[in-house]
Amino acid sequence: MIDLRIDGTSVWIAAVAAAVAVVLLLFKQKSRGITDTASLQRPPLVDESPETGVPDQGNVRDNWLARRKRYGNVFRMVEPTGGSGVYVGDALALKDVIEQPEHFDIGPLHIFAAPMWGISETTGNWLAREGGGINVKHSSHLFSGSRLASLQQRFVDAVQRQFERMQPGATSDLFQQLRVCFFQSTVEALFTKSFPEGQYASFCIWDAELNAFSRGCPPPEALTARDSFFNIVLQQIDEHLSECSLQVRELMADLEQKHGVSHRDAVAICVRTTWLGSTQSPLSGAWIISLLLQQPNMVQRLRTEIDTFRKSTGAPKTVGEIAANPDLLKGDNLPLLDNIVNEVLRVYSAQNVPRFCLQDAVVRTLGPNNTIVPMQLKQGDVLQLLFWNVHDSQHNPQWWPEQQGKGIKYNGALEPFDETRFETDRRPAPFKIGGETVRTWTPFGFGMRVCPGRYWAVAEIKAFCLLFLDRFDVSSAGPMPRPDPQRWIGVLNVLDPLPATVSLRA
Numbered sequence: 271m272i273d274l275r276i277d278g279t280s281v282w283i284a285a286v287a288a289a290v291a292v293v294l295l296l297f298k299q300k301s302r303g304i305t306d307t308a309s310l311q312r313p314p315l316v317d318e319s320p321e322t323g324v325p326d327q328g329n330v331r332d333n334w335l336a337r338r339k340r341y342g343n344v345f346r347m348v349e350p351t352g353g354s355g356v357y358v359g360d361a362l363a364l365k366d367v368i369e370q371p372e373h374f375d376i377g378p379l380h381i382f383a384a385p386m387w388g389i390s391e392t393t394g395n396w397l398a399r400e401g402g403g404i405n406v407k408h409s410s411h412l413f414s415g416s417r418l419a420s421l422q423q424r425f426v427d428a429v430q431r432q433f434e435r436m437q438p439g440a441t442s443d444l445f446q447q448l449r450v451c452f453f454q455s456t457v458e459a460l461f462t463k464s465f466p467e468g469q470y471a472s473f474c475i476w477d478a479e480l481n482a483f484s485r486g487c488p489p490p491e492a493l494t495a496r497d498s499f500f501n502i503v504l505q506q507i508d509e510h511l512s513e514c515s516l517q518v519r520e521l522m523a524d525l526e527q528k529h530g531v532s533h534r535d536a537v538a539i540c541v542r543t544t545w546l547g548s549t550q551s552p553l554s555g556a557w558i559i560s561l562l563l564q565q566p567n568m569v570q571r572l573r574t575e576i577d578t579f580r581k582s583t584g585a586p587k588t589v590g591e592i593a594a595n596p597d598l599l600k601g602d603n604l605p606l607l608d609n610i611v612n613e614v615l616r617v618y619s620a621q622n623v624p625r626f627c628l629q630d631a632v633v634r635t636l637g638p639n640n641t642i643v644p645m646q647l648k649q650g651d652v653l654q655l656l657f658w659n660v661h662d663s664q665h666n667p668q669w670w671p672e673q674q675g676k677g678i679k680y681n682g683a684l685e686p687f688d689e690t691r692f693e694t695d696r697r698p699a700p701f702k703i704g705g706e707t708v709r710t711w712t713p714f715g716f717g718m719r720v721c722p723g724r725y726w727a728v729a730e731i732k733a734f735c736l737l738f739l740d741r742f743d744v745s746s747a748g749p750m751p752r753p754d755p756q757r758w759i760g761v762l763n764v765l766d767p768l769p770a771t772v773s774l775r776a
């Protein structure tokens with residue numbers, strides 16, 4: 271997931287703005303034929319909000335909330351560095367952006383972000399043009415159907431190996447332990463069982479520095495961490511390709527043979543996909559178990575749900591067999607688990623993805639009483655699409671109504687956790703405006719750039735949860751850890767440890 275933070279220290283946006291001239295040149299040809307709003311009656315520019323407009327709140331999350339309170343769901347922010355970005359958290363404006371890829375593209379941003387994964391300038395340019403779309407489309411194919419099933423089986427085998435090694439009886443930071451297990455299982459599933467252990471701490475150092483890589487000045491320790499991860503992936507591919515997942519083998523073959531990407535760059539694109547698959551999912555897995563430990567009654571209900579389902583499947587299946595089969599994990603079979611995963615994605619996953627405005631364009635935003643307020647975006651604007659803002663139940667109670675007595679607001683979370691809001695009769699529906707349908711639930715984005723790993727993400731989070739509950743009991747769990755308000759945008763990082771003792775279930 272693309273994690274571009276809006277903290278005061280970030281000069282990412284400034285770097286992008288400074289390079290706009292280059293990008294515009296690159297995209298001159300592409301922009302031909304796009305309607306220029308000069309010929310239309312111009313709606314107002316997205317409000318310009320001077321940096322001084324809202325006092326610094328001390329962390330990324332509270333800065334965002336204060337700005338939203340003052341400027342609404344779509345606003346231009348002038349960063350302390352002088353660069354500017356437009357934050358789009360309005361359901362209708364998001365639709366307009368996503369559905370006009372000819373106006374709003376992620377492509378140019380690939381050029382700046384390429385060093386994050388060791389992608390060369392040439393391939394960064396290819397990704398910025400046709401390569402980005404090709405890669406997302408091919409990845410969607412790789413992470414679905416029978417290919418997904420084989421990857422999921424590898425993931426489940428890897429989780430079981432990890433869980434076998436967990437020390438029952440010891441008290442430790444369970445949140446951290448779970449993240450590590452999930453991460454290791456992900457890389458073993460994608461590559462091989464011999465993927466060296468102990469990489470997660472270094473991965474996190476690198477993962478936190480997308481902004482710095484994008485502006486060309488990563489800290490030395492992040493560069494070392496990236497290179498170390500890159501070299502392990504390179505070694506896995508060069509020395510054990512036949513043992514790697516279908517996903518890795520087919521991605522490499524497609525990039526090298528069909529698109530003429532160099533071997534090193536094909537590896538770098540694999541590194542990028544692995545990174546995208548290893549940032550959010552391990553955190554989501556750890557958040558879900560942490561939440562369950564706060565609600566023993568929910569654990570009991572989940573165990574009953576899985577037992578009932580196991581027995582209903584003709585020849586009874588083991589939990590491992592169910593966890594390895596993405597079809598069996600679907601919401602119709604295990605509705606409580608499905609609702610919990612959705613609510614984790616809603617409350618503990620603050621989605622933020624960037625787009626670049628290729629040509630002056632108008633987007634519609636929602637005004638009071640279902641009115642439509644058009645706003646103008648300028649060529650060169652860097653947009654941050656905030657899907658999570660639409661999911662915010664406190665901010666949008668019309669789509670996410672609360673029910674008396676339901677939901678628990680945990681320490682540091684912005685809103686109550688209430689998995690019942692995804693039950694059939696409460697499930698969020700898209701809303702209609704003038705006969706047009708607008709989405710209100712998009713944890714993986716939508717349209718041409720929708721997350722190609724979404725089915726795997728959901729299947730692996732569910733499998734991780736089921737395998738854990740099947741194998742372990744937990745005692746003396748500490749309180750729910752708080753999400754880190756400084757690392758707000760992207761799936762939420764954790765601020766506190768979760769001390770807990772695991773024991774094997776009888």
Ligand code: HEM
Binds near residue numbers: 405623
């Ligand atoms: C909880 C887990 C995850 C969440 C919430 C998530 C969410 C997202 C979102 C919101 C986007 C951007 C969509 C857009 O630009 O409009 C995205 C892109 C992407 N995700 Fe995921 N994702 C998750 C897990 C995964 C996994 C497991 C993989 C695969 C290993 C993956 C691979 C990708 C790729 C390849 C892209 C496309 C980036 C591009 O445009 O080139 N994601 N994801």
